[in-house]
Amino acid sequence: MEPAIVLDGVSKKYGDKMAVAQVSARIESGTIVALLGPNGAGKTTAISLMLGLSHPTRGSVRVFGENPIKTSTRKHFGVMLQQVSLPAKVQVRELINLFRSYYERPLGLDALLKMADLEEFARKEAVKLSGGQQRRLQFALAMAGNPDILFLDEPTVGMDVSARRGFWEHLRSSAGQNGRTIILTTHHLDEADAIADRILLMQDGRITADGSVVDIKARAGNRYVSFVAGPNVRQEDVAALPAVDEAEWSGRHVRIRTSQPDDVLRAIIGRELDASHFEISQGQLEDAFISLTKANEHAKGGAYAEQLAATVQN
Incomplete structure (x- = not known):
């Protein structure tokens, strides 16, 4: 099967800063990949490159063998960003239908409302939803086009424990049944521990660890x-x-x-x-995250503990 995404020696430089440096990775279709790392590690830049929103300074990015900048390639994407503003005076169902209209083969309105657990709020003004409900609406919008690749940036921010659990159960089922590839960033490392097939740990623009959750824990040696x-x-x-x-x-x-x-x-x-x-x-993924990032920082002689602790706690 053709991989969903291939990064081949990708670097991205902004002025004098190398945001992503010589990153290579092959992401298989139907897998759930957690892209983890401290603030400033290069995660956002890497995702922008995968989405075709940014062009690599060196190397190449391919999505199902094509350049992600192409409109025909982007139709495969669904994106749930962390910071999104919803329009006023628009009902939930109206907003979902608007997004559905952008795609040739969208998922049905009823299916999306059920998927996001928003059936009883279909006629409510979107901006009047609670924070957790707005996140679930943003998930419905990301799923509107029935994407082959779903990008999730801190998707469960604002959700209570029950909603988070239901959200991840649905994603796991979706990836398994439909072959959907899911790429997520999260500071809730317990979630990545529970759901991810693979961890890509980034630091200073590079991938410093790559493997299953079990592999990453074993590599940390704790x-x-x-x-x-x-x-x-x-x-x-x-x-x-x-x-x-x-x-x-x-x-x-x-x-x-x-x-x-x-x-x-x-x-x-x-x-x-x-x-x-x-x-x-062997401990939790968070333990391995801290150990590996500290080890990498010590190896290059830097000071990192305060930023790392703040990243894990946020």
């Missing part, structure tokens, strides 16, 4: 031992255990980052520490 500490266990008792890289306390719950989890467990048992509910894991 292992975690978690347990509930009894009332007599002190922080210095945990710090004195062997191979403890970092120990986080949340009440009496302790989470130790280590490269040798077996040694940590043996020491806890051997020293007869009052501990229960043990768990060993």
Whole structure:
């Protein structure tokens, strides 16, 4: 099957700044790819290049074998941006129908309203929807043309937990059933952890890690031992255990980052520490994200921790 998108040695320079540097990637049809990275990593520029909104300084971008600047190529796209202004005095159904009119084979109005869980708001003025409802409307607009490739920029901002869960369940089903390719950016790394087939981690305009969620976690090399500490266990008792890289306390719950989890467990048992509910894991995608980006920054001798922490928390 022909890949959905191919980036071949792509660079983009703005003045003296290299926003994207020698990026190559092949994105297969029907996959969900999370493009992650700190602020200023080059994610927005990379997506602009894929959409044909920006031209590479070097290299090439192909969408189903064609240049994305072509109108015939762009018909494959659906785009949900983070910052969108909705027109006043236009009902939800009117706005969806307007977007449907731009395409030769659009999805039906009823299907789009159901997809976005907006059926009861069809006659409501779009600008009077809540923040989460407006995000769902923007999703319906992005899906209006039944796109082959869907670009999502922070899609669940403003949605409550239930709406976010339903949104991702629908996307996973859509990609699996219709072969739709989905490319997303998100600061909710738990979402990328749960839904993405592949992670592209960008930093300083380059792809610094590429693989499945499992691959990315393994590459970070983190292992975690978690347990509930009894009332007599002190922080210095945990710090004195062997191979403890970092120990986080949340009440009496302790989470130790280590490269040798077996040694940590043996020491806890051997020293007869009052501990229960043990768990060993590779951690979450967020843990790997922090470790890999910090490692890359240390490798080039930069200072990065404050920006990284702010990026993960936003």
